[in-house]
Amino acid sequence: MATARFGVLFIILAVALAENAKVKHKTATKPVRLFTEEELQRYDGSEEGQPIYMAVKGVVFDVTKGKEFYGKDAPYNALVGKDSTRAVAKMSLNPADLTSDTTGLTEEQLKSLDSIFEGTYKAKYPIVGYTASRILNEDGSPNKDFKPEDQPHFKIKDEF
Numbered sequence: 001m002a003t004a005r006f007g008v009l010f011i012i013l014a015v016a017l018a019e020n021a022k023v024k025h026k027t028a029t030k031p032v033r034l035f036t037e038e039e040l041q042r043y044d045g046s047e048e049g050q051p052i053y054m055a056v057k058g059v060v061f062d063v064t065k066g067k068e069f070y071g072k073d074a075p076y077n078a079l080v081g082k083d084s085t086r087a088v089a090k091m092s093l094n095p096a097d098l099t100s101d102t103t104g105l106t107e108e109q110l111k112s113l114d115s116i117f118e119g120t121y122k123a124k125y126p127i128v129g130y131t132a133s134r135i136l137n138e139d140g141s142p143n144k145d146f147k148p149e150d151q152p153h154f155k156i157k158d159e160f
Helices: 002-024 037-041 064-070 085-090 107-124
Strands: 033-035 053-056 059-062 127-131
Touching: 033 037, 053 085, 053 107, 053 127, 059 107, 085 107
Parallel strands: 033 127
Antiparallel strands: 053 059, 059 127
């Protein structure tokens, strides 16, 4: 009798944990894709009904649910439609910082970038793709440091 109760308790616990795991990890609704700079510019929040995309560290996020921050005429609209890694690291909206280039950033700025990338963007917004510069080297060869499996919402079956 005790074994049966233990078995039932185990099944209930397993189901509860499985349901909890489902809630924590939202899967991507569309296949992950590769964005050129020109393609990413189309998602700058200027067109009503169009999603709003922003890249940080070469990862393209759908920030549409934060439209009040990133939409047309919103305070952080300058960051969208491009890879704004440097601007995020420096907490800057200066047009010169609206780039993926991290050259010359201080250790403190790089730590801030990682913190915001993990704690804000990866935690809050779905990943819809990657920038070409994230996946490819300048000569067009594959970037061996790119590991999509390290990104949330990424499934190996997703296509680029």
